[in-house]
Amino acid sequence: MFARRTEFLKASEVRELLKLSDSDEIISFGGGLPAEESFPVGEMREICNQILEESGVKSMQYAISEGHAGLRNIIVKLMEEKGIHTSPDDILITSGSQQGLDLTAKAFLDEGDTILCESPTYLSAINAFKPFYPRFAEIDMDEEGLVPEDLIRKIESNSRIKFLYTVPDYQNPTGRRLSLERRKEIAEIANKYKLIIIEDSPYSELCFDNRKLPPLKSFDTQGRVIYVSTFSKTVCPGYRIGWVCAPQEIINKYVLFKQGTDIHTNFFAQMQIARYYEKYDIKEHLKSNIEIYKSRRDTMLDTIERTFPKEVEYTRPEGGMFLWVTLPESINTKELLVKSLKRGVAFVQGSAFFPNGGHENTMRLNFSGVREDKIRKGISILGEILKEEIDK
Amino acid sequence: MFARRTEFLKASEVRELLKLSDSDEIISFGGGLPAEESFPVGEMREICNQILEESGVKSMQYAISEGHAGLRNIIVKLMEEKGIHTSPDDILITSGSQQGLDLTAKAFLDEGDTILCESPTYLSAINAFKPFYPRFAEIDMDEEGLVPEDLIRKIESNSRIKFLYTVPDYQNPTGRRLSLERRKEIAEIANKYKLIIIEDSPYSELCFDNRKLPPLKSFDTQGRVIYVSTFSKTVCPGYRIGWVCAPQEIINKYVLFKQGTDIHTNFFAQMQIARYYEKYDIKEHLKSNIEIYKSRRDTMLDTIERTFPKEVEYTRPEGGMFLWVTLPESINTKELLVKSLKRGVAFVQGSAFFPNGGHENTMRLNFSGVREDKIRKGISILGEILKEEIDK
Structure with a gap:
């Protein structure tokens, strides 16, 4: 009855296990939530009143698939600040960046195409692409992000390569940042091999060291x-507003698929975000958010340092929301998660982030969405469990 | 470079032509817009203030893919009023009903599967399904909606049938309503032939004759x-909130695809709709909307009656937003549209609604989104053009 692709989507174990962590008694490092303290609730109340007073009818009517013109102009300026020179015609507003990945799949993927990606890569990108039957070729990473030599190797040893999917800034799940040198190298490799790159960059503004790349x-x-x-x-995140920036020829294809997917993105929400950028100081707002995140990252790293056995390796992210833990190979984090949940702590098993499986000895920890007292407590418990496992 | 499926999506001629009709000088019967007068702008302002005061943080955070629990409870009650006994577990909140169609395609369609649908059918359903490479078998319609005998014929003469897609209430594009007798017959046919039915029902509340089926x-x-x-x-429509109601086994599949598609639907908007149903009288609201729509329908029918040549046939919808016009076979509405736009009037050429093409002598007219003075003027101009064409 169902399509063949439903077989890939066996009810996610991660999700099922994490449902348990919804309870208040569980300290969960499994989610990927921004800090609630960071949301501009009061500002949004003023914004809603203004929109409904000035453009109430427009905010509730159907709108064009490309997105709100004012918001696309704001994004052009944001791109400009990053050294990307573009125009509103090169911007499509999407229902979160997740939809950017769904539209990418629709526009590019035929069955059997190869996707190059970091090893590990973003779990929900795998889920966005898999329904279109691609193969995944995983590229090695080190502390500086994906390894250009391995990228070349994989380009040369795979057929039907469609694109490289990469998260250069504070990658989900590892928290790693691609070095400046490698960014240049990879852009050159793309030109040489006529490679399309999907650059997924949700975390670039969450930079802790004032050294944005x-x-x-x-x-x-x-x-x-x-x-x-x-x-x-x-x-x-609740408003689900993201964007894709690409040459207009590509955006035009995405727009056609967007029409069949959800017609357009919630227009009121697009106006909310546009007004926020027009009326408030996003830089100040980010500065105070980064303080929260940085402090939580520090607390997590300190507690890991104090409580995890010395055999355990982990990343030290300079931004973003996650860090990545590699345990001795004898430890399976899926089994560990069951034990850990019984003691009130959740995380995501790392194997979920490898499209071709394996790496059962890894885990992802989220620090952005957990209060510091809970980070101290939860990480200490995890440290105790790890000691017990390693001493076995 | 692009996927094979992009070939089907040649830039829609309809869309390109209708871009011209965005100008204020064009009277457009081409859109599918609800009347702007119908939007509860003032109520929404109160609702936004309440949400941000009482649940500001929650309204801005990530939420579960299934959707807002309160809204799903409201939908269960709406379904109950229609004689559908269900539970919140059988409801998924989607980013507009269009996303219900995208998720349907993902959950059910393999390349080469057959979709049964009315002839003509909803244009954007064709666009939601086509990227998954189905075949379409069109079922004959008459004034009572799709013809059960032809449905049986098509079931028996086609292989790999995946589902019947149907819009029983005031169908887009014809405005036709499936008769009560036929609803029962089709449900029996579905049981007999083990047929899945996708019942798309965006217009059922826009019933003009107080005789909801x-x-x-x-x-x-x-x-x-x-x-x-x-x-x-x-x-x-601007908030893009729709739903799917189906047995939980099916909803579970849809939820998995929803995660890869856009994670979840805008949560603030789900709260807005839920509060609207909790705090205001939707029945009173609909009653006044229906007055507007009914009056516009009457004006359109009266003007057609007075100004269109007698050779022209058209439907007389008892609800919804559209009516359907069939011209003598010698007239091609694509060519007619070019002439009509020059004289300031837009519509949609009917051939766009037939997945297998043909029927160039048909057109769809929208009455819900056009003021009555403009309906009189625009339809009269269309009548003049039709007379000229038929007298040629």
């Missing part, structure tokens, strides 16, 4: 980089 | 009907 797209001289981003981590 | 799903004894609907025509 220019996006891959800013080095793109041939219109090969499709940049996908979101307001979920700068304003709030 | 029970949905196909209310006759469903085997969980074969997937009911898709929306708040776009009862509250407003």
Whole structure:
């Protein structure tokens, strides 16, 4: 009865396990939530009143698939600040950046095409692409992000490559940032091999060290980089407002698929985000958010340092929301998660982030959405469990 | 570079032509807009203030893919009033009913599957399904909607049938309503042939004659009907809030695809719609909307009656937003549209609504979104053009 693709989507174990972590008694490092303290609730109340007073009818009517013109202008300016010179015709507003990935799949993927991606990569990108029957070729990573030499190797040893999917800034799940040198290298590799790049950049503004790196797209001289981003981590995720920035020829295809997918993105929400950027100081807002995130990251790293056994390796992200833990190979984090949940702590098993499986000894920890007292408590419990497992 | 499916999506001629009709100088019967006068702008302002005061943080945070619990409870009651006995677990909130169709395609369609549909059928359903490479078998319609005998013929003469897609209430594009007798017959046919039905019902509340018919799903004894609907025509379309009601086994598949598609639907907007139903009298609201629509329908029919040549046939819808015009076979409405736009009037050429093409002598006219003085003027101009064409 169902389509063949439903077989890939066996009810996600991660999701089922994490349903348990909804309870208040569980300290969950499994989610990917922005800090609630960061949402501009009061400002949004003023904004809603203004929109409904000045443009009430327009905010409730059908709108064009491309998105709110004012918001696209704002995004052009945001892109400009990152060294990407573009125009509103190159911008499509999407229902979160997740929809940018769904439209990417529709516009590019035929059955059997190869997607190059970091190993590990973003779980929900795998879920967006898989329904279109691609193969995944995973590229090695190190502390500087994906390894250009391995990218070349995988380009040369795979057929029907459609694109490279990459999260250069504070990657989900590892928290790693692609180095400046490598950004330039990868842009050159893309030109040489005529490679399309999907640059997914939801976390770039959550930079803790004041050393923002220019996006891959800013080095793109041939219109090969499709940049996908979101307001979920700068304003709030509940409104589901993201965007795709790409040459107009590509945006035009995305728009056609957008029409069949959901016609257009919630127009009121587009106006909310546009007004927020027009009326308030996003830089000040981000500065105070980053303080929260940075402090939570520090607390998590300190507690790991104090409580995790010395065999455990982990990343030290300079931004974003996650860090990545690699345990001795004898430990399976799926089994560990069951034990950990019994003691009131949740995380995501790392194997979920590898499209071709394996790596059962890894886990992702989220620090952005958990209060510091809970981080201390939860990480200490995890440390105790890890000690018990390793000493076995 | 692009996927094979992009070939089907040659830039829609309809869309390109209708872009011209955005200008204020054009009277457009081409859109599908609810009357702006129908939007509860003042009420929404109160609602926004309440949400941000009472649940500001929650309204801005990530939420579960299934949708807002309170809104799903409201939908269960709406379904109950229609004779559909269901539970919140059988409801998924979608980004407009259009997304219900996209998720249907993902959950059910393999390349080469056959979709049964009315002839003509909803244009954007064709666009939602086509990227998944189905075949379409069109079922004959008459004034009582799709013809059960032809449905049986097509079931028996086609292989790999996946589902019947139908819009029983004031169908887009014809405005026709499936008769009560036929609803029962089709439910029986579905049971006999183990046929899945996608019942798309965006217009059922826009009933002008106080004679609402029970949905196909209310006759469903085997969980074969997937009911898709929306708040776009009862509250407003800009918020993009719709739903799917189906047995939980099916909803579970849809939820998995929803996660990869856009994670969840705008949560603030779900709260807006839920509060509207909790705090205001939707029945009173609909009553006044229906007055507007009914009066516009009457004006359009009266003017057609007075000004169109007698050779022209048209439907007389008892609800909804559209009527359907069939011209003598010698007239091509695509060519007619070019002439008509020059004289300041737009419509949609009917051939766009036939997945297998043909029927160039038909057109769809929207009455819900056009003021009555403009309806009189625009239809009169169209009448003049038709006379000239037929007298040629």
